[in-house]
Amino acid sequence: MSPVHFIAVPLFAAFLIPLIGKVSKELVKIIPGIVLLYLSYLSISLFPIGVNRPIVEIIAGFNPPFGITLYYGPIAAFLTTLITLVGFVIWLYSYKFIIREPTEKYYMLFMMLITGSTGIVLTGDIFNLFVFFEITSIAAYSLTAFLRDRDGAEAAFKYLLIGSFASTFFLLAIAIIYANIHTLNLADIASKIKDIPLTTRLFILILIIIGLGIESEMFPLNGWAPDAYSQAPSPVGAVFGGIVVKAAIYSLMRIIFLMFHTADVLHFLVVMGVITLLIAEMSAMKQQQIKRMLAFSSIGQMGLVIIAFGVGTEPSVRAAMFQMFNHALIKSLLFFAAGYLVFHSGSKKISALDGLGHDKPITSFFFAFGALAIIGLPPFSGFWSKLYILLSVADAGLMVPVVLILISSIIEAVYYLRVVSRLYFYKEEATDVRRTPVSGLVAMGILTVVILIVGFYPNLILHWMTPAANDLLDKAAYIKFGLFH
Amino acid sequence: MIYYITSILLVLIGMYAVLVKKNLIKIVIGLSIVDNGIHLLLIAIGYVKNGTAPIFSKAGLQPNQMVDPVPQALVLTAIVIGLAVTAVALSLIIRLYDHHKTLNINKIRKLKW
Amino acid sequence: MRKVIAILLLIIIGYYSIDTILKIPFGEGVKGVGKHYLESTIKETGAVNSVTAIVVSYRGFDTLGEVTVLFLAATGLGAILYDKKGKKRSLQNASLIVKTSSKIIYPLIALLGAYVFVHGHLTPGGGFQGGAIIATGVLLMFISYRSFETNHKALSIIESLAGMTFVTIGFAGLIYGTSFLQNILPFGIPGELFSAGIIPLIYVAVGFKVGAELTALLDNLLKTIK
Numbered sequence A: 001m002s003p004v005h006f007i008a009v010p011l012f013a014a015f016l017i018p019l020i021g022k023v024s025k026e027l028v029k030i031i032p033g034i035v036l037l038y039l040s041y042l043s044i045s046l047f048p049i050g051v052n053r054p055i056v057e058i059i060a061g062f063n064p065p066f067g068i069t070l071y072y073g074p075i076a077a078f079l080t081t082l083i084t085l086v087g088f089v090i091w092l093y094s095y096k097f098i099i100r101e102p103t104e105k106y107y108m109l110f111m112m113l114i115t116g117s118t119g120i121v122l123t124g125d126i127f128n129l130f131v132f133f134e135i136t137s138i139a140a141y142s143l144t145a146f147l148r149d150r151d152g153a154e155a156a157f158k159y160l161l162i163g164s165f166a167s168t169f170f171l172l173a174i175a176i177i178y179a180n181i182h183t184l185n186l187a188d189i190a191s192k193i194k195d196i197p198l199t200t201r202l203f204i205l206i207l208i209i210i211g212l213g214i215e216s217e218m219f220p221l222n223g224w225a226p227d228a229y230s231q232a233p234s235p236v237g238a239v240f241g242g243i244v245v246k247a248a249i250y251s252l253m254r255i256i257f258l259m260f261h262t263a264d265v266l267h268f269l270v271v272m273g274v275i276t277l278l279i280a281e282m283s284a285m286k287q288q289q290i291k292r293m294l295a296f297s298s299i300g301q302m303g304l305v306i307i308a309f310g311v312g313t314e315p316s317v318r319a320a321m322f323q324m325f326n327h328a329l330i331k332s333l334l335f336f337a338a339g340y341l342v343f344h345s346g347s348k349k350i351s352a353l354d355g356l357g358h359d360k361p362i363t364s365f366f367f368a369f370g371a372l373a374i375i376g377l378p379p380f381s382g383f384w385s386k387l388y389i390l391l392s393v394a395d396a397g398l399m400v401p402v403v404l405i406l407i408s409s410i411i412e413a414v415y416y417l418r419v420v421s422r423l424y425f426y427k428e429e430a431t432d433v434r435r436t437p438v439s440g441l442v443a444m445g446i447l448t449v450v451i452l453i454v455g456f457y458p459n460l461i462l463h464w465m466t467p468a469a470n471d472l473l474d475k476a477a478y479i480k481f482g483l484f485h
Numbered sequence B: 001m002i003y004y005i006t007s008i009l010l011v012l013i014g015m016y017a018v019l020v021k022k023n024l025i026k027i028v029i030g031l032s033i034v035d036n037g038i039h040l041l042l043i044a045i046g047y048v049k050n051g052t053a054p055i056f057s058k059a060g061l062q063p064n065q066m067v068d069p070v071p072q073a074l075v076l077t078a079i080v081i082g083l084a085v086t087a088v089a090l091s092l093i094i095r096l097y098d099h100h101k102t103l104n105i106n107k108i109r110k111l112k113w
Numbered sequence C: 001m002r003k004v005i006a007i008l009l010l011i012i013i014g015y016y017s018i019d020t021i022l023k024i025p026f027g028e029g030v031k032g033v034g035k036h037y038l039e040s041t042i043k044e045t046g047a048v049n050s051v052t053a054i055v056v057s058y059r060g061f062d063t064l065g066e067v068t069v070l071f072l073a074a075t076g077l078g079a080i081l082y083d084k085k086g087k088k089r090s091l092q093n094a095s096l097i098v099k100t101s102s103k104i105i106y107p108l109i110a111l112l113g114a115y116v117f118v119h120g121h122l123t124p125g126g127g128f129q130g131g132a133i134i135a136t137g138v139l140l141m142f143i144s145y146r147s148f149e150t151n152h153k154a155l156s157i158i159e160s161l162a163g164m165t166f167v168t169i170g171f172a173g174l175i176y177g178t179s180f181l182q183n184i185l186p187f188g189i190p191g192e193l194f195s196a197g198i199i200p201l202i203y204v205a206v207g208f209k210v211g212a213e214l215t216a217l218l219d220n221l222l223k224t225i226k
Helices: A005-023 A025-052 A074-097 A103-122 A126-144 A150-181 A186-195 A198-215 A225-231 A234-259 A263-286 A290-311 A314-345 A361-375 A381-395 A399-425 A438-456 A459-473 A475-483 B002-020 B024-045 B069-100 C002-021 C033-045 C050-058 C060-080 C096-118 C127-144 C152-176 C199-222
Strands: A055-058 A069-072
Touching: A005 A025, A005 A103, A005 C060, A005 C152, A025 A055, A025 A074, A025 A103, A025 A459, A069 A074, A069 A103, A069 A475, A074 A103, A074 A234, A074 A314, A074 A438, A074 A459, A103 A126, A103 A234, A103 C060, A126 A150, A126 A186, A126 A198, A126 A225, A126 A234, A126 B069, A126 C060, A150 A186, A150 A198, A150 A225, A150 B002, A150 B024, A150 B069, A150 C002, A186 A234, A186 A475, A198 A234, A198 C002, A225 A234, A225 A290, A234 A290, A234 A314, A234 A459, A234 A475, A263 A290, A263 A399, A290 A314, A290 A381, A290 A399, A314 A361, A314 A381, A314 A438, A314 A459, A361 A381, A361 A399, A361 A438, A381 A399, A381 A438, A438 A459, A459 A475, B002 B024, B002 C002, B024 B069, B069 C033, B069 C050, B069 C060, B069 C127, B069 C199, C033 C050, C050 C060, C050 C199, C060 C152, C060 C199, C096 C127, C096 C199, C127 C199, C152 C199
Parallel strands: none
Antiparallel strands: A055 A069
């Protein structure tokens, strides 16, 4: 029972799937479910230990900084639990949703996408971070083009080009860091970063912000995201918006807080977060396809998270992580519902959804539920996280962002409620709709229940956010635990 | 020093190809050139004057006569990752050619803001 | 217009990059972790090739990630190019000279590839290099003969088994030792073929995996004519 199981067990299962696929196709679909269930159990049982005192697991028996380590601290514990649980729900949804061949390759790529994100969150070594980024990216490129249609291939190619730039810049930053301080362990780099001359440090910072910012969908590096989210199959869109981007933002924040923790950088983050939020929400208003609208909404929410991280105080970091948690659940629910709505209406356009509220009441209800939750209405969980972000940003004295966040919330309400009203209040065209499969309904139901519970008892989750926030802000503790094992 | 400048020039030439060229295959070749430039930079960083390969092949070879082995290990991994990205890119190009019957990127730009 | 913007952007990036890079000393001695690796590679891993010791032992987790990346690329390529209809590679064979000589060279190339990955801990080379050499030999046969076929089922089985072997060796380190991928077999005498614990085992597995994977990948990419 150690954190390395999070990476090694899914890898073993992924290598096993082609062998099992020759024997039985149905068994192949179940394997990711079993793996994710085991990992969820593992993360829940390791969670209290990791929050108490970070588990630093060394790989290959060599102490840091000569070997690679996995740093399982409070934030890593929280994010791994989130990733594995949400991953399990998304698997449940995919079980009956993915009907296009070759399904066995889909499940392999899906599991690797989740494992890559878990690796990004767990690792304590910067080159290992690069390798896991590439694992995630390549699985993402392949899954975006999985439906093999014309737009999918184009979206995947665009994503590939921009993603390759990201990894190039990141690798260049790693090269310069190694050339100056001759080590690759994150804690070791954090302790020696002052030895690098200032202009070089600035250059490394810019490279890392561009490299990791592309995957975190910061403006103006997020041009690939709307296409990728809308062309990928809906469960894959849920993984992108709910899991991958959170891991990317966490890694960016971890590096910034460990190595570049200055007021200017944090100020820059707030500014970029605000710009991302506003432009994304305004673009979402203009969209006519439902999944592109959800993609822009996702980018906007991540802008909100970046603002909260940028403020840099303990309450704001707590609120940022709470928002990440809520958004993962709510955005997955929205993608699930949108997936079946698109499937049954036969078109990706919002105008094709008119009147589906009557034909598909349960799915439309889930979509409306998710829309209200993400706008931030009580008693849903989205209300609390947005409230806490606004309070903490106001506490730090930054009133302009507060006003802009409120404006963007109004814009968000407009375009979401527009879709909900089309679902319920427009004339329907009589089409022959099939029933949504049980696995999809159960998946959406689980998310709805959790969103409601957290909405009524936000302290259930907030309680764990305090050690997590301290983990991110406390550089000395990270260095002490990371090197001293 | 000349190695550092050459590798950065390779990266810039590759980026120019990706940004400006219109043929899809040329864009992927540009990506490959960028990768080569970064790998060359990494290996050049590890060089030691009059150093030899970091293998204890003869008895009596001292560690201070060898070059740095770490960048070589990093480049080994990075080359394989570059290969994987190129493979996926080429398969996407085959798919795009099947649908559009052209390799010109301007004719393929359908998805907009 | 686009060219001008691109060139300006590249000049800015290039200027700052060269400015930063030139501050790095060139050709000085090895410092930091590299120095430790060079000094302790024989004691701590038993391998004579320091780069192999780093790739498989000290940073073995990166190698596991790299093997996964290659596996994902082959899978992704298979998913994107998935097509039920059979396709051909080309419409004609190569010329007589190419056909005859490739028949002679192909076994030698395969032998060289196997030599490279088995001796990874003693000479420059290793699993990835050896696997790539084998795949190049197969590519030669693909280009020369229109009807040269490889058994995809067997390749996929080799790939999966080799990958599982790697992860199992890692878990064996966790069960019989203290950490994942720890070197639990005896080190032997440095310089012998059977030395360095698990390093040759891992590299043999990686060699097979990479060879099989690249062969399947090349076959998928070459078959495009209906």
